[in-house]
Amino acid sequence: MNSYYVQILTVTGINIILAVSLNLVTGFTGQLSLCHATFMGIGAYTATLAALKLGIPFAVALILGAISAALFGFIIGVPTLRLKGDYLAIATLGFGEIMKNILLNLEITGGPMGLRGIPKVTNVYVVYLCVTLVIFSLNRIMHSRVGKSFIAIREDELAAEAMGINTANFKILAFVLGAFYAGLAGGLYAFFFRYINPNNFGFMKSIEILSMVVLGGLGNTYGALLGAAIITVLPEFxxxxxxxxxxxRMVFYGILLVAMMIWRPQGIMGENKVMKRRGQAA
Amino acid sequence: MFAEQILNGLTLGSTYALIALGYTMVYGILELINFAHSEIYMTGAFIGLIMVTVYKMPFPLALIIAMAGSCLLGVTIEKVAYKPLRKSTRIAPLISAIGVSIFLQNAALILAGPQVRAFPVNFKSASIKLGQSIQMSSLQLLILLISIILMVGLHFLIHRTKLGQAMRATAQDKEAAQLMGIKIDRVISFTFAIGSALGGAAGVLVGVYFNSVDPMMGFFPGLKGFVAAVLGGIGNIPGAMLGGLILGIVEVLGAVYMSRYKDAIAFAVLIIILLVKPTGLLGRKLQEKV
Structure with a gap:
C-alpha cells in the first residue's frame, strides 16, 4: 500500500482511540470534557520522556503515559465531578490551557520546540491492535454493572443516586478511564510522528475529537469510530x-456542533437514547 | 506600591465582574454555561475598535454601539443555538455553546486575521494623585467609573423595574413564573441582551486598557469571568461583582510572584473554591428539585 494511505490509516486508528474514549466520558456518562487532547499530550510526553531519558521499553512507556494521563484526570476530576452542574466543562477548558502553558515553559519538555528524535515504533498493526483492545475493553466495561451505572448517571443523576449508585465516584472513574485511553493514544502518536510539541495537544485538537464523537453519535462506540474516520479522512480529501x-475547518466544526445538536443530536449512527427529550418515558 | 497594585487589581477586577455578570445571569435562569460569552466580549471589543478607527467616533458613542452590537449578537445566539435545545438533556446546549464559541472565534480569525491590533483612544494621560504615593491613571479611573455606573444601573434594573422582578421570578422558578403571566421567552432574551451588553462593554474597556484587540482575546477573560461568577456564587448577581473584584486583586498580587503562570492563578482559585465552598462566597445551597 502507498505510504500516504498507510499514514492516514494509522492516524485514523489513533483518532478512533481518542474518540471512543471521549465517548465514554461525554457520550455514555454525560460529562462534557474539553481537554481530551491534553490527556493525549500528557501521555505523549510521559511516554516519550520515559523512553528517551530513562530508556524504558516502549510498551512499558506507552502504559506509563496512559497511567500518568489517568492520574491527571483524577486530580482534575475529584474537585469538579463531586459537584452537580457543569463545572467539569469549564475546569477542563482551563486545565487544558494551563497544561499547554506548562509544557511550553518547562525545560524537560523542550518548551515550544517540543521533543525531537523519538524512535518510530508505532505502525499500523500496533495501532489497530490497540484499537481492538480499547474497543473490546470498553465493550466489556459498558456491559458490566459499572457501564450501566455510567448510563444511569447520564440519564438522570438524581435517580441514579436514589438507586444506590455513588454518582461522584462513577463519574470520576469514567473520566479517569477516558484519560487513560487518551494517554495511550498520545503515546502511540508520539512514537508514530517522532516529533511532538505542545500545540499538537491544544484546545483545537480537543474540539476536533469532540466533533468526531458528536458527528458519529454520542453514546455509541461504533458511532464514535465512524466519526473519527470521517473527520480524519475528509480534510485530507x-x-x-x-x-x-x-x-x-474550525469554522466548520463549530457549525457542525450546533447543527448536530439541533437536528440530529444522536449523530449519524443514531438509535441510542442519549439525547431523549426530558420528561419522556425511556 | 502595594496600594497601587490593589488599584490595578480593582481595575482589572471590575472588567472581570462585568463579564461574570453575563455568565451568572444566564446561569441563574437557564443553568447553562454560555461558552459563547467570551466571544461576545471579543466581538464587543472589535465593534468598538471599528467604530473608533474606521468611523472616527468619539469613545463614549463607540462604547454604546459596541454594547448594542454585543447585545444583538447575544440575543441571536440564544435564539439560534440554545432555544431549540431548551427541553433536551443538559449536555446538548453545552455542546451547542461550545460550537458557537468555536465558530465565532474562527470566523473572527478569518475576517480579521490573527494579528493583535492597537486600540487608539486619545485620553489625556494625566495621573491623579491619591494621598502621597498612590497614582492612578485617568484611564483606570475611567474604567472603574464606567464599570460602577453599569453595575449600579444593573442593580437598579433588577430591583426597581418590572422586568427585573420578572427576571428574579424566572430564576427562582420558571414554571411558577410562567403561571403568574411572565413571558419566559422574553425574559430569557432580555437576560441574554443585558449580559451580552455588559460583556461587550468589558471587551471595549479591556481593549483600551491593554491597548490590544485580537480574535483570541476572549479566551482567558471569559474563563476568568466564569471563575469570578463561581467565586461569588453562581447565579448570584452581587456575588459576581464581588467575585470579579477579588479575582482581579488576587491575580495582580499573584502575578508579582509568578508572572509566567499568571493565567494559572484564576484556575487555582477555581479549584480551591470548588473544593472548599462550591456554593461560592454569597451563594446559597439549593436543594436539587425532582
Missing part, C-alpha cells in the same frame, strides 16, 4: 481538492 477549504 478536501485538501487535495482545494487547500483553501482546509483553513475553514
Amino acid at each position: 478536501l485538501r487535495s481538492v482545494s487547500p483553501v477549504i482546509a483553513q475553514y
Whole structure:
C-alpha cells in the first residue's frame, strides 16, 4: 500500500482511540470534557520522556503515559465531578490551557520546540491492535454493572443516586478511564510522528475529537469510530481538492456542533437514547 | 506600591465582574454555561475598535454601539443555538455553546486575521494623585467609573423595574413564573441582551486598557469571568461583582510572584473554591428539585 494511505490509516486508528474514549466520558456518562487532547499530550510526553531519558521499553512507556494521563484526570476530576452542574466543562477548558502553558515553559519538555528524535515504533498493526483492545475493553466495561451505572448517571443523576449508585465516584472513574485511553493514544502518536510539541495537544485538537464523537453519535462506540474516520479522512480529501477549504475547518466544526445538536443530536449512527427529550418515558 | 497594585487589581477586577455578570445571569435562569460569552466580549471589543478607527467616533458613542452590537449578537445566539435545545438533556446546549464559541472565534480569525491590533483612544494621560504615593491613571479611573455606573444601573434594573422582578421570578422558578403571566421567552432574551451588553462593554474597556484587540482575546477573560461568577456564587448577581473584584486583586498580587503562570492563578482559585465552598462566597445551597 502507498505510504500516504498507510499514514492516514494509522492516524485514523489513533483518532478512533481518542474518540471512543471521549465517548465514554461525554457520550455514555454525560460529562462534557474539553481537554481530551491534553490527556493525549500528557501521555505523549510521559511516554516519550520515559523512553528517551530513562530508556524504558516502549510498551512499558506507552502504559506509563496512559497511567500518568489517568492520574491527571483524577486530580482534575475529584474537585469538579463531586459537584452537580457543569463545572467539569469549564475546569477542563482551563486545565487544558494551563497544561499547554506548562509544557511550553518547562525545560524537560523542550518548551515550544517540543521533543525531537523519538524512535518510530508505532505502525499500523500496533495501532489497530490497540484499537481492538480499547474497543473490546470498553465493550466489556459498558456491559458490566459499572457501564450501566455510567448510563444511569447520564440519564438522570438524581435517580441514579436514589438507586444506590455513588454518582461522584462513577463519574470520576469514567473520566479517569477516558484519560487513560487518551494517554495511550498520545503515546502511540508520539512514537508514530517522532516529533511532538505542545500545540499538537491544544484546545483545537480537543474540539476536533469532540466533533468526531458528536458527528458519529454520542453514546455509541461504533458511532464514535465512524466519526473519527470521517473527520480524519475528509480534510485530507478536501485538501487535495482545494487547500483553501482546509483553513475553514474550525469554522466548520463549530457549525457542525450546533447543527448536530439541533437536528440530529444522536449523530449519524443514531438509535441510542442519549439525547431523549426530558420528561419522556425511556 | 502595594496600594497601587490593589488599584490595578480593582481595575482589572471590575472588567472581570462585568463579564461574570453575563455568565451568572444566564446561569441563574437557564443553568447553562454560555461558552459563547467570551466571544461576545471579543466581538464587543472589535465593534468598538471599528467604530473608533474606521468611523472616527468619539469613545463614549463607540462604547454604546459596541454594547448594542454585543447585545444583538447575544440575543441571536440564544435564539439560534440554545432555544431549540431548551427541553433536551443538559449536555446538548453545552455542546451547542461550545460550537458557537468555536465558530465565532474562527470566523473572527478569518475576517480579521490573527494579528493583535492597537486600540487608539486619545485620553489625556494625566495621573491623579491619591494621598502621597498612590497614582492612578485617568484611564483606570475611567474604567472603574464606567464599570460602577453599569453595575449600579444593573442593580437598579433588577430591583426597581418590572422586568427585573420578572427576571428574579424566572430564576427562582420558571414554571411558577410562567403561571403568574411572565413571558419566559422574553425574559430569557432580555437576560441574554443585558449580559451580552455588559460583556461587550468589558471587551471595549479591556481593549483600551491593554491597548490590544485580537480574535483570541476572549479566551482567558471569559474563563476568568466564569471563575469570578463561581467565586461569588453562581447565579448570584452581587456575588459576581464581588467575585470579579477579588479575582482581579488576587491575580495582580499573584502575578508579582509568578508572572509566567499568571493565567494559572484564576484556575487555582477555581479549584480551591470548588473544593472548599462550591456554593461560592454569597451563594446559597439549593436543594436539587425532582
